[in-house]
Amino acid sequence: MPLGWSGKILRVDLSENRSWTEDSMPYTGSFIGGRGISVKAMYDGVAPTTLAFDAENLLCLAPGVLTGTLAPSTARMKITSVAPSGLIANSGIGGFAGAAIRRAGYDCLMIEGAAAKPVYLHIQNDSVEFKDAAQLWGKDTQETQRLIREEIGNSVEIVCIGPAGEHLVVSACVVTGMGSVAGRHGLGAVMGSKNLKAVSIGGTREVRVADPAAFAAACEEAHRWLREHPCMRPEAHEYGGDRHWLGDAQQIGQFPIGNWEAVDADWDQLGGFQKAFEGEDQFWNEYATHQYGCLGCPVNHFHVFHVPGVGSGTTKCWGWGTFAGNVWNNDRRLMFRANYLCNLYGLNITAAGGAISFLMELYHRGMIAEDDTDGVPMRRGDESAILSTIHKIGKQEGFGKLFKNGVWGAAQEIGKGAVECAMVVNGEEMEQCEVRAFKSMALIAAIDSGGVAEGVALDYNSLFGGVDQRELKRWAKALYGSETVPAATSYQGKAISVWDHENLCRAVDIVGTCRWLIPWSITTSLELPARLLSMATGQEFGEDDLLTAAQRIKTLERAFNVKRGILRKDHTLPRRLFQTAVPDGVHKGQRLDREKFEQMLSEYYALRGWDEEGVPTEETFRKLGLSAEWETLERELEPAERFSGQVPTDG
Numbered sequence: 001m002p003l004g005w006s007g008k009i010l011r012v013d014l015s016e017n018r019s020w021t022e023d024s025m026p027y028t029g030s031f032i033g034g035r036g037i038s039v040k041a042m043y044d045g046v047a048p049t050t051l052a053f054d055a056e057n058l059l060c061l062a063p064g065v066l067t068g069t070l071a072p073s074t075a076r077m078k079i080t081s082v083a084p085s086g087l088i089a090n091s092g093i094g095g096f097a098g099a100a101i102r103r104a105g106y107d108c109l110m111i112e113g114a115a116a117k118p119v120y121l122h123i124q125n126d127s128v129e130f131k132d133a134a135q136l137w138g139k140d141t142q143e144t145q146r147l148i149r150e151e152i153g154n155s156v157e158i159v160c161i162g163p164a165g166e167h168l169v170v171s172a173c174v175v176t177g178m179g180s181v182a183g184r185h186g187l188g189a190v191m192g193s194k195n196l197k198a199v200s201i202g203g204t205r206e207v208r209v210a211d212p213a214a215f216a217a218a219c220e221e222a223h224r225w226l227r228e229h230p231c232m233r234p235e236a237h238e239y240g241g242d243r244h245w246l247g248d249a250q251q252i253g254q255f256p257i258g259n260w261e262a263v264d265a266d267w268d269q270l271g272g273f274q275k276a277f278e279g280e281d282q283f284w285n286e287y288a289t290h291q292y293g294c295l296g297c298p299v300n301h302f303h304v305f306h307v308p309g310v311g312s313g314t315t316k317c318w319g320w321g322t323f324a325g326n327v328w329n330n331d332r333r334l335m336f337r338a339n340y341l342c343n344l345y346g347l348n349i350t351a352a353g354g355a356i357s358f359l360m361e362l363y364h365r366g367m368i369a370e371d372d373t374d375g376v377p378m379r380r381g382d383e384s385a386i387l388s389t390i391h392k393i394g395k396q397e398g399f400g401k402l403f404k405n406g407v408w409g410a411a412q413e414i415g416k417g418a419v420e421c422a423m424v425v426n427g428e429e430m431e432q433c434e435v436r437a438f439k440s441m442a443l444i445a446a447i448d449s450g451g452v453a454e455g456v457a458l459d460y461n462s463l464f465g466g467v468d469q470r471e472l473k474r475w476a477k478a479l480y481g482s483e484t485v486p487a488a489t490s491y492q493g494k495a496i497s498v499w500d501h502e503n504l505c506r507a508v509d510i511v512g513t514c515r516w517l518i519p520w521s522i523t524t525s526l527e528l529p530a531r532l533l534s535m536a537t538g539q540e541f542g543e544d545d546l547l548t549a550a551q552r553i554k555t556l557e558r559a560f561n562v563k564r565g566i567l568r569k570d571h572t573l574p575r576r577l578f579q580t581a582v583p584d585g586v587h588k589g590q591r592l593d594r595e596k597f598e599q600m601l602s603e604y605y606a607l608r609g610w611d612e613e614g615v616p617t618e619e620t621f622r623k624l625g626l627s628a629e630w631e632t633l634e635r636e637l638e639p640a641e642r643f644s645g646q647v648p649t650d651g
Helices: 026-033 035-045 095-103 141-152 184-193 212-228 234-239 245-251 265-270 271-277 278-287 319-321 332-345 349-364 383-396 398-403 404-415 440-449 458-465 469-480 496-513 527-537 543-562 593-607 618-623 627-636
Strands: 008-013 018-022 059-063 077-082 088-093 110-113 119-124 127-132 157-160 174-176 180-182 195-202 288-292 304-305 311-314
Touching: 018 184, 026 035, 035 059, 035 077, 035 088, 035 496, 035 543, 035 627, 059 095, 059 184, 059 458, 077 095, 077 349, 088 174, 088 184, 088 543, 095 119, 095 157, 095 195, 110 127, 110 195, 141 157, 141 195, 141 332, 174 184, 174 527, 180 184, 180 245, 180 349, 184 195, 184 332, 184 618, 212 618, 245 319, 278 288, 278 304, 278 332, 311 332, 319 349, 319 469, 332 349, 349 383, 349 404, 383 398, 398 404, 404 496, 469 496, 496 527, 496 543, 527 543, 543 627
Parallel strands: 008 110, 119 195
Antiparallel strands: 008 018, 059 077, 059 110, 077 088, 088 180, 119 127, 157 174, 157 195, 174 180, 288 304, 304 311
């Protein structure tokens, strides 16, 4: 048996009610683990014509190599599948479930097929049971976990879907614990299409490492270093770093207003952003109860709130912002309640907030009326409008049915010019970030279907880190050859910054390290995870080994999507972002320049070793040791039906 790795992949066929194991070592040589294993398996085993809800689609749960060990902040797991958009998707989740999979004896869990009736899987080391989930169908994510523990016992970790996933809402997510969520890309709907309500895992084995005593000492040292790092401001420990997140984000000009709209009198009546971020301390003091973290986390990033009349739950970072500026809301209690409901339904907050801001714009412009939304007026910032939309989408009732296929599907059904108001990329709602100002975020949003977390770059995360600006310029010069890279509104150096951070994010996904610490907040160096990986496995890994594996992963992900017809024309953003300027705040007047954006994209393609259409070249494949994978691409690269839905651009 190998050290560090479990050496086994658990395969499950829901159609046949059978399970078996495979050797994981054929994957680990080039792709090491975690996201690398699942992406390679998807590339090899999923046909270019397979859609998200086909039984042949593969759903992979891949914890990192260090997940389940003593290494700090290594609880992360990637869930990978063909998304409802038709593209390969990876969505991260924390908590304790990834460690349970490792301790059950597996490097990855791969699920295929579709059950004839609702089931949940119970995995206890070598035992795999297909259990009836009829009594769980229709339950929210918290009730589902409670009922499974009543049946199985408390010594299990659970990932599950809520009603949104059961109804195949394309923005449904996967939830574990109170608030750890694989939110992006609709992978909860993929679980729902397989009639898979949940997976419960009880693992009692140790993850074997090469030198247990030395590894434990190194992990203790790493925990201490992370806790004492200067970027870990006192409030990061006391409040999980979120107590003043909204105010900090407002000060750097991150938040878009509404649906990336122009400002008018309504905004003045709401008091603008200043009121939206008042009262942060009051809310925490009144409603916060305690905090917790994922397994092995020295920060405890989740804070639990109990709000009378709502319940007990948790939310953080994007959750606060989405239900503030996007939906014209100043009420922090309402922000919490909206997040709480999304977690219960298993509904992605970005998609829910996008649907609400979309409806509010249509209503404000007179394109829809109360009759179109079951008698609920979609007034900006209105509590009933916000909560009703979440309930309707989660339950798939009334006007919520419009959003089964997301904002893009709703816009096409509504007509009346609504498509121009759909802020989506390749069928997915854009994450709540002012990309007109942050040019690196515009680039990554275009590449990653509206998401920004895959390439959170220097100009953005450094503003939250408290780094001295002179030091930051020196850092940028050394890394990227230009002191202007940290400037949000500059286009210079953004391609290489995004390229670098994408590689870093994939590298830490391999080992299971939380991106919040590496590379977003503490350091962009991979020295620590590489050193711990070497000590765990008994094999020598350096930063370059992790970065090369990361580039292999990115190349296969891109090739997977190219086979589905996704080319340069799809790496763009909604027309509004090129035509309408930021209306308020520190970046007032900023907009995207089409020519400079395209130049930035071309620079990025060149760094990746892709041609001008965004197709990885044969030379790139062979340089990365992917000759066999190139042969697969050549064989399968036929004109394919385009699965994505794209907002019209200027051409």
